[in-house]
Amino acid sequence: MQRMISIIINFPTNLGDTIISLPILDRLKTNFPESKITAIVSPQTKEFLLRNTFIDEVVVFDKAWKLRQKMRLPFSLRGKYDLIVDLKNSLFPVILGVKKRTPFCRNYPKDIHAKDMYLKLVQKIAPIFQNTKSTFLLEKKEKEKWSNLNLTKAIFVACSARSSIKCYSYSHLKEVIDQLLKKSYSIVVLGTKEEVHFYKDILSLKGVIDLVGETKMSDCFYLLEKYASLVLCVDSALMHLASYLNLPIVALFGPTNIKRYSPWSANYVVLYRKDLNCVFCEKSFCENPRCMEILPQKVIEVIEEMIARYVL
Numbered sequence: 541m542q543r544m545i546s547i548i549i550n551f552p553t554n555l556g557d558t559i560i561s562l563p564i565l566d567r568l569k570t571n572f573p574e575s576k577i578t579a580i581v582s583p584q585t586k587e588f589l590l591r592n593t594f595i596d597e598v599v600v601f602d603k604a605w606k607l608r609q610k611m612r613l614p615f616s617l618r619g620k621y622d623l624i625v626d627l628k629n630s631l632f633p634v635i636l637g638v639k640k641r642t643p644f645c646r647n648y649p650k651d652i653h654a655k656d657m658y659l660k661l662v663q664k665i666a667p668i669f670q671n672t673k674s675t676f677l678l679e680k681k682e683k684e685k686w687s688n689l690n691l692t693k694a695i696f697v698a699c700s701a702r703s704s705i706k707c708y709s710y711s712h713l714k715e716v717i718d719q720l721l722k723k724s725y726s727i728v729v730l731g732t733k734e735e736v737h738f739y740k741d742i743l744s745l746k747g748v749i750d751l752v753g754e755t756k757m758s759d760c761f762y763l764l765e766k767y768a769s770l771v772l773c774v775d776s777a778l779m780h781l782a783s784y785l786n787l788p789i790v791a792l793f794g795p796t797n798i799k800r801y802s803p804w805s806a807n808y809v810v811l812y813r814k815d816l817n818c819v820f821c822e823k824s825f826c827e828n829p830r831c832m833e834i835l836p837q838k839v840i841e842v843i844e845e846m847i848a849r850y851v852l
Contacts, residue, residue: 544574544575544576545572545574545575545576545622545623546575546576546578546620546621546622546623547568547572547575547576547577547578547621547622547623547624547625548577548578548579548580548617548620548621548623548624548625548636548638549564549565549568549577549578549579549580549624549625549627550580550601550624550625550626550627550628550630550632551579551580551581551582551585551589551627551628552582552585552627552628553582553584553585553603553628554582554584554585554777555584555585555588555757555777556776556777556780557627557654558581558585558588558589559757559777559780559781559784560654560655560658560780560801560804561627561655561658562674562784563655563658563659563784564625564627564658564659564661564662565577565592565594565595565674566594566672566673566674567659567662567666567668567669568594568625568662568665568666569594569672569674570666570668570669570670570672571665571666571667571668572623572666576596576597577594577595577596577597578595578596578597578598578599578621579592579595579597579598579599580598580599580600580601580632581598581599581600581601582600582601582602582603583600583602586598586600587756587757587758588676588756588757588758591676591677591678591758592674592675592676593674593675593676593677594674595674599613599617601613611635614631614632614635614636615635617636618635618636618637619636619637620636621636621638622638622640623638623640623641623665624636624638624640624641624642625641625642625661625662625665626641626642627642627658627661629644629646640665642661642662642665643661646661648660650800651799651800652799652800653799653800653801653802653804654800654801655804673784675761675765676758676761676762677758678758678759678762682759682762683762686759686762686763686766689749691726691728691749691763691766691767692726692767693726693767693768693769693851694725694726694727694728694749694767694768694769695720695725695726695727695728695768695769695770695771695772695843695847696728696729696730696763696764696767696768696770696771696772696773696782697713697717697727697728697729697730697771697772697773698729698730698731698771698772698773698774698776698778698779699713699772699773699774699792700731700735700738700739700774700776701774701775701776702734702776703795703824704829705794705795705823705824705825705826705829705832706774706775706776706794706795706796706832707738707774707832708774708792708832708834709832709833709834710738710739710740710742712833712834712835712836712839713742713836714741714742715836716772716836716839716840716843717742717745717748718745719836719840720840720843721745721746721747721748723844726747726749727747727748727749728748728749728751728763728767728768729742729743729748729749729750729751729752730751730752730755730760730763730778731751731752731753732752732753733752733753735752735753736752736753739752751763757777757781760778760781761781761785764778764781764782764785764787765785768782768785768787769788769847769851770787770788770789770790770843770846770847770850770851771787771788771789771790772790772792772839772843773789773790773791773792774791774792774793774794774832775791775793775796775801779791779803780803780804782803782805783803783804783805783808785805786805786806787805788805788807788808788846788847788850788851789803789805789807789808789809790808790809790811790839790842790843790846791803791808791809791810791811792810792811792812792832792834792839793810793811793812793819793820793831794812794813794819794820794829794831794832795819795820795821795822795823795824795826795829795831796820796822797820797822798810798812798820807846807849807850809842809846811834811838811839811842812831812834813830813831813833813834816830816831818831819831
């Protein structure tokens with residue numbers, strides 16, 4: 541019988557990278573099924589990871605803390621763990637004094653996908669691969685809230701992002717949704733409260749189910765897993781969540797590095813402006829992000845092809 545080992549994982553700060561790293565959590569649980577797993581989380585990821593079925597404990601580390609607070613936490617964790625997986629390449633492994641750890645030297649090619657980069661960190665520690673996935677738990681009353689909407693299988697739309705240059709053209713998106721509604725597809729729109737202004741009157745179109753600002757990421761996991769037939773999205777945390785759930789995805793890319801951050805489900809299509817030399821520029825600002833003006837008709841065609849091929 542395998543003895544229980546204590547594992548601590550230092551997760552990325554933001555939600556998107558945290559979701560990309562979830563396959564590491566699955567790999568560790570496959571190789572060490574009797575393990576107790578502690579997650580070092582940020583304030584942004586705490587609520588999400590608290591609900592993960594493979595995580596036993598979360599410890600918050602806030603990069604906004606003063607130096608004394610930052611040092612106090614790792615020293616309080618010394619001597620408690622058999623293995624540390626550091627996804628941020630920090631000093632935590634040294635301060636915690638854990639002998640079994642992920643490597644410090646990480647000279648990976650720039651064109652490797654972020655998910656595969658994370659998995660390479662544990663390929664020697666956790667070599668066994670199985671299609672084991674964690675899930676995220678909702679309370680009964682939370683599930684009832686979504687059940688009361690009487691949702692059916694739908695196309696989920698998440699075409700806004702924190703970075704404005706990653707957002708799909710509003711006028712193009714409205715045309716896409718208009719046409720999909722005319723073809724009798726059910727449409728559910730997801731997003732944060734800050735993204736309500738992006739969607740504007742799209743949310744009032746007859747037939748659109750507006751959940752913008754109504755969901756936490758754990759709710760999105762539940763809704764996508766239960767009701768999504770396909771996800772139309774841009775580069776965002778929701779795109780990576782759909783990838784983790786292995787859903788069909790139509791992703792609209794502009795400035796994002798496609799090799800590093802493309803979807804990673806079994807069935808996806810990335811649409812981008814092949815006529816522009818500046819696509820995948822990785823810039824954080826652009827006065828005229830033409831790369832996100834992807835023709836609505838092309839988007840609709842690909843969505844219908846994907847649904848015909850992959851949706852039962």
